Amino acid sequence: MPANFEKQSYWHDRFQSETSFEWLASSESFMCLVEPYLYALSHEEHPPRILQLGSGTSDLQNSFRSRGYLDVTNIDYEPLALERGRLLEKNAFGDIKMKYVVADVTQLSDGLPANQRFELIVDKSTVDAVSCGGEAALLRMASSVKKSLADGGVWISLSYSSIRFELEGLPFDVEIIAKMPTPKLKINDPDIYHWCYLLRPKP
Structure with missing residues (x-):
């Protein structure tokens, strides 16, 4: 049976023991x-x-901080994920300077200050987890993300699906900026890619 990636209970159980995991590609x-x-x-x-979005147990925030970016907000709707994120940052840098906020990516306004906007919003396969709840859930996420972008801001999303954003009513213009080949176990295995999308809000 496939995992219930759209359910908070799945992540709560998973993060009880998981301390670090990278979805689809390394943070670097x-x-x-x-x-x-x-x-x-x-x-x-x-x-x-x-x-x-959906920071989970990734160390992506550390990659931003190592490049000098400290105005980073990491959200997840599972508090255990945020504990893991704080620990990853503290272990890497000795302190915690970035923000960790409990919030649902389909309802960002419920967890973030009403006037807070971001120039860059990113996710590594969080769109895939949300899409397990159906197209309506993904459209709610997209609408919520658009409202959280500053003027000129963009959303960059990494997905295993080549058609992840082929949705009627999507409030973004979508561009594929990279196809990342996955490792092959055998030389004759088929080519499989992960897809990195750039999304710009429609007027």
Whole structure:
């Protein structure tokens, strides 16, 4: 039976023992795709505000911090995930400077301040977990993300699906910015990719 990735109870049980796990690609591999856009979003007035959706037990926030980005908010609807994130940051840097917030990615306004906006929003396969709840759940996530983006901001999402955002009513223009080949166990195995999307809000 497939895992109930859309259910908070699944993640609560999983994070009881899991302390670190990377979905689809290492954080450093993902950062190589993100960095050009992150650089373009940087301004002298203030560094880009970054939101990681469904941070789980990834160390992606550490990759941002190691590059000097501290205005990073990591959200997950499972509090255990945020405990793991804080520990990963403290183990790497000796202290905690980034934010960790309990919030549901389909209802960000319930967990984040009403006026808070981000230049860059990222997720590593959180869209895949949400999509297990159906298209309506993913559209709620997309609507919530759009409302949380600053003017000119973008959403970068890593998914195992080549058709993840082929949804009627999606409030974003979508571009595939990378196809990441997965490792093969045998030389004759078929080519399988993970897909990195750039999403810009529609007017």
